[in-house]
Amino acid sequence: MRYKPLLIYLFISSIFLTLVGSIWKIMATLQGLKLTEINFNINFLLALLLSLSLVFIGKKINHLIKIVVLPLIFTFIYIAMNESAPIWYNVGILLISLFFTNRVKNYNLNYLKEDFVSEKIVFDFLSLFAIVFFAFIILFPFYLMFVTSFKLQAALLYNPLDLSIDFTKNISDQFKSYLVIFKTYDFGRYIFTSSIVSIGTVIITLIFAIPAAYAVARLNFFGKTFLSTSILIIYMFPAIVLVIPLYTVFSQLGLRNSIEGLLIVYTATTLPVAIYMLQGYFKSIPKEIEDAGLIDGQNWFGIIAKIIIPLSLPAIASVALYVFMIAWNEFLFSLMFLDNPKSFTLSRAINHLTGDAETPRQYLMAGSVVVTLPILLIFVYFEKYLVSGLTAGSVKG
Amino acid sequence: MNDTLSKIEKRTAYTLLLPAVFLVFAIVLFPIFANIWISFKEVQLKDIRIPEPRAKKIVKSIPEDKTKLKIVYRLRNSSLIEGINNIKFSDNLPRNIEPVNLDSRCEFKSKKIKCDFGNWEAKYRENFEIIIQNINNYVIDKNTIRSQKPKLSGDADNILLTTKFTLKNFKQVFNENEFLDLLLTTFYFTFFGTVGAIIFGMFAAQLVNQKFYGRTFMRSILLFPYVGPVVALAYTWTLLLDPNSGTLNALLVNFGIIDKPINLLGQKYMTLNLLGFDIKLRLALTTVIMFEIWRYFPLAFLFILARLQAVPKDLYEAAEVDGAGPLRKFINITLPQITAILSILFMIRFIWNFNKFEDIFLLTGGASGTRTLPINVYQQGFAVSNIGMGSAVSIVIVMLLIIFMIVYFKLIGKRANEI
Numbered sequence: 001m002r003y004k005p006l007l008i009y010l011f012i013s014s015i016f017l018t019l020v021g022s023i024w025k026i027m028a029t030l031q032g033l034k035l036t037e038i039n040f041n042i043n044f045l046l047a048l049l050l051s052l053s054l055v056f057i058g059k060k061i062n063h064l065i066k067i068v069v070l071p072l073i074f075t076f077i078y079i080a081m082n083e084s085a086p087i088w089y090n091v092g093i094l095l096i097s098l099f100f101t102n103r104v105k106n107y108n109l110n111y112l113k114e115d116f117v118s119e120k121i122v123f124d125f126l127s128l129f130a131i132v133f134f135a136f137i138i139l140f141p142f143y144l145m146f147v148t149s150f151k152l153q154a155a156l157l158y159n160p161l162d163l164s165i166d167f168t169k170n171i172s173d174q175f176k177s178y179l180v181i182f183k184t185y186d187f188g189r190y191i192f193t194s195s196i197v198s199i200g201t202v203i204i205t206l207i208f209a210i211p212a213a214y215a216v217a218r219l220n221f222f223g224k225t226f227l228s229t230s231i232l233i234i235y236m237f238p239a240i241v242l243v244i245p246l247y248t249v250f251s252q253l254g255l256r257n258s259i260e261g262l263l264i265v266y267t268a269t270t271l272p273v274a275i276y277m278l279q280g281y282f283k284s285i286p287k288e289i290e291d292a293g294l295i296d297g298q299n300w301f302g303i304i305a306k307i308i309i310p311l312s313l314p315a316i317a318s319v320a321l322y323v324f325m326i327a328w329n330e331f332l333f334s335l336m337f338l339d340n341p342k343s344f345t346l347s348r349a350i351n352h353l354t355g356d357a358e359t360p361r362q363y364l365m366a367g368s369v370v371v372t373l374p375i376l377l378i379f380v381y382f383e384k385y386l387v388s389g390l391t392a393g394s395v396k397g
Numbered sequence: 398m399n400d401t402l403s404k405i406e407k408r409t410a411y412t413l414l415l416p417a418v419f420l421v422f423a424i425v426l427f428p429i430f431a432n433i434w435i436s437f438k439e440v441q442l443k444d445i446r447i448p449e450p451r452a453k454k455i456v457k458s459i460p461e462d463k464t465k466l467k468i469v470y471r472l473r474n475s476s477l478i479e480g481i482n483n484i485k486f487s488d489n490l491p492r493n494i495e496p497v498n499l500d501s502r503c504e505f506k507s508k509k510i511k512c513d514f515g516n517w518e519a520k521y522r523e524n525f526e527i528i529i530q531n532i533n534n535y536v537i538d539k540n541t542i543r544s545q546k547p548k549l550s551g552d553a554d555n556i557l558l559t560t561k562f563t564l565k566n567f568k569q570v571f572n573e574n575e576f577l578d579l580l581l582t583t584f585y586f587t588f589f590g591t592v593g594a595i596i597f598g599m600f601a602a603q604l605v606n607q608k609f610y611g612r613t614f615m616r617s618i619l620l621f622p623y624v625g626p627v628v629a630l631a632y633t634w635t636l637l638l639d640p641n642s643g644t645l646n647a648l649l650v651n652f653g654i655i656d657k658p659i660n661l662l663g664q665k666y667m668t669l670n671l672l673g674f675d676i677k678l679r680l681a682l683t684t685v686i687m688f689e690i691w692r693y694f695p696l697a698f699l700f701i702l703a704r705l706q707a708v709p710k711d712l713y714e715a716a717e718v719d720g721a722g723p724l725r726k727f728i729n730i731t732l733p734q735i736t737a738i739l740s741i742l743f744m745i746r747f748i749w750n751f752n753k754f755e756d757i758f759l760l761t762g763g764a765s766g767t768r769t770l771p772i773n774v775y776q777q778g779f780a781v782s783n784i785g786m787g788s789a790v791s792i793v794i795v796m797l798l799i800i801f802m803i804v805y806f807k808l809i810g811k812r813a814n815e816i
Contacts (some may be wrong), residue, residue, distance in 0.1 A: 220410070390696070
């Protein structure tokens with residue numbers, strides 16, 4: 001009998017069960033449940049007992065009975081050992097232990113004798129836990145943002161742990177923060193400005209980038225290698241080193257507080273990556289197709305418009321979405337160039353809201369939801385294109 | 398024949414490239430060089446406005462005589478620092494109206510008052526008065542007089558275009574006691590932010606490379622922190638970490654893990670007792686690095702996942718036949734396959750984290766020991782209002798960047814084109 005795999009199995013699986021149980025407890029607390037003890041040690045012992053009995057029972061009794069009975073016993077002892085909690089919380093504990101038992105149902109003393117079994121167990125539980133962990137740390141801030149926008153400042157200050165949404169309120173009370181930011185804080189205008197700026201940047205960038213990328217990909221000219229390496233290098237220079245000269249020049253030219261000014265800067269800063277991404281794709285288009293176009297008497301404009309663009313629509317979509325994302329999320333230039341609320345973009349408007357310490361946080365979070373939701377929806381809907389755009393363009397970020 | 402074709406090709410190429418190259422030159426390259434110029438000048442934020450002569454026109458009636466009006470022009474130099482030379486003034490009067498008493502500097506000709514005010518020093522102010530009357534002794538309508546705006550012009554130096562230079566900014570940048578601290582903070586932030594993001598990204602990629610229920614869902618949400626707007630996310634995090642009413646502190650206090658809330662973003666140091674040693678942790682900086690990792694590990698994840706999916710499956714099968722366990726497979730197959738991408742990622746992310754501004758600015762504003770070089774550009778330029786200093790710091794950043802890039806291209810420049 002080798003004890004090492006058995007011990008590793010017991011330790012890892014119990015830790016896993018206890019941690020997932022604790023996460024469930026934290027989530028329940030955030031729904032307003034008054035739970036104050038994690039009880040890590042006791043619950044760890046409980047989980048250890050469950051794992052131990054599971055592995056020793058092994059195949060001696062029917063799987064189905066084992067999967068149902070053991071979690072039930074576990075849950076009852078758990079209820080007895082922990083603070084009293086409503087039934088839905090305990091059902092959650094039962095479900096977690098059911099899931100756990102089902103996961104390890106095949107583990108028995110014989111299985112633990114196989115090669116590399118301890119490594120496999122560690123990897124198995126680690127990846128299971130990683131799924132829970134990553135999902136939790138990523139989604140939680142978004143969840144917090146969303147929930148806070150539906151709550152009242154006073155309720156949050158009174159009990160920051162209660163993140164439940166009160167569904168009994170009527171609709172206009174429920175969406176009060178959103179009504180306020182649109183009515184009082186003029187967010188409708190900011191959404192409009194942000195959309196104009198983002199879509200405008202996409203269109204102008206494509207108009208400038210497609211011909212330039214075509215030239216870099218296909219035509220021979222003096223300084224070509226120099227140009228294609230400088231594209232990447234220029235791209236590496238951050239906005240922060242451009243800010244002061246652009247600020248001074250834009251002030252003197254009266255381009256601050258204007259959408260045109262933002263459009264110019266956004267286009268110029270996204271052009272290098274757009275050219276870089278597009279020329280890579282253009283190179284992959286067979287040259288024979290263009291030659292056929294040349295023989296048909298097309299000039300370069302015809303070739304770009306009738307051959308290159310239709311053939312590279314997926315790449316153009318990627319670039320467009322990527323540029324849209326950059327322009328929509330951009331903050332530094334909008335902070336520098338806009339100080340008149342009439343020309344604010346969404347990001348700048350939210351930043352402006354925080355300038356006043358009196359602004360209730362639910363308005364701030366409602367504004368954040370308004371700026372986040374469109375870009376997340378676009379991302380989920382066009383994920384394929386945006387991911388390839390990100391991969392190609394994410395030298396920057 | 399061939400020669401002309403290649404000429405046409407060249408000309409076409411230049412025409413196609415010109416608009417894009419011009420725009421990038423004007424908005425990206427020009428500012429980088431302009432920084433050098435500005436960094437050698439003593440310029441304050443308020444000096445950026447070119448000084449101009451201004452006049453505010455006030456029309457007053459004269460009670461004793463309804464046919465006369467008094468116009469007061471409040472003249473001033475808009476600049477508090479610089480003088481304006483050769484100031485010319487002109488204002489139109491309606492038909493049949495003429496000035497009664499005219500200043501010696503002025504003349505009245507074809508319905509126009511023209512004055513030559515000479516030079517004004519900085520902060521110059523004057524109330525310039527004219528009394529006007531109607532030739533036919535009619536009552537003058539005040540509004541028609543008011544609606545005419547006076548025109549002023551003058552020659553002023555644009556402080557940005559003068560050739561007065563100074564080394565003061567650079568002396569100040571390097572003499573500052575805090576410069577070393579600034580540099581260290583920046584490197585600390587950059588290094589740990591980069592390494593952390595890559596490690597998390599590697600775990601996430603390894604995870605998503607397996608088959609499990611909900612894998613596509615997981616892959617999409619893993620990118621959320623990067624896709625979301627930085628403003629919204631940073632403020633959500635400030636809310637989450639708030640010492641008084643933040644969820645995280647409330648949770649920790651509730652479960653008895655800490656006694657009283659910790660100001661994670663506002664406290665510079667925290668003493669940790671590890672194995673009997675007191676370790677002074679830079680708390681706010683660590684928190685900011687955590688945010689940085691949270692926001693940018695998706696990028697590392699994306700790159701590493703793409704690479705992992707390209708690793709031939711038979712490598713793993715062969716290893717299995719040879720009796721290798723999961724750990725062995727990871728160390729001997731996966732790691733060597735992804736080292737190239739890891740080093741490229743490290744360099745690229747290092748450069749970008751080095752330049753990160755928004756995240757720190759929104760979370761702490763550079764307070765509590767989180768002031769990095771990019772934050773310093775903003776603070777010098779716009780909070781202290783010293784544009785020249787801000788530019789000098791920018792130059793320091795550009796210099797360091799150039800060094801990084803040389804290293805980058807020396808080490809992995811050739812490989813960069815493969816991805």
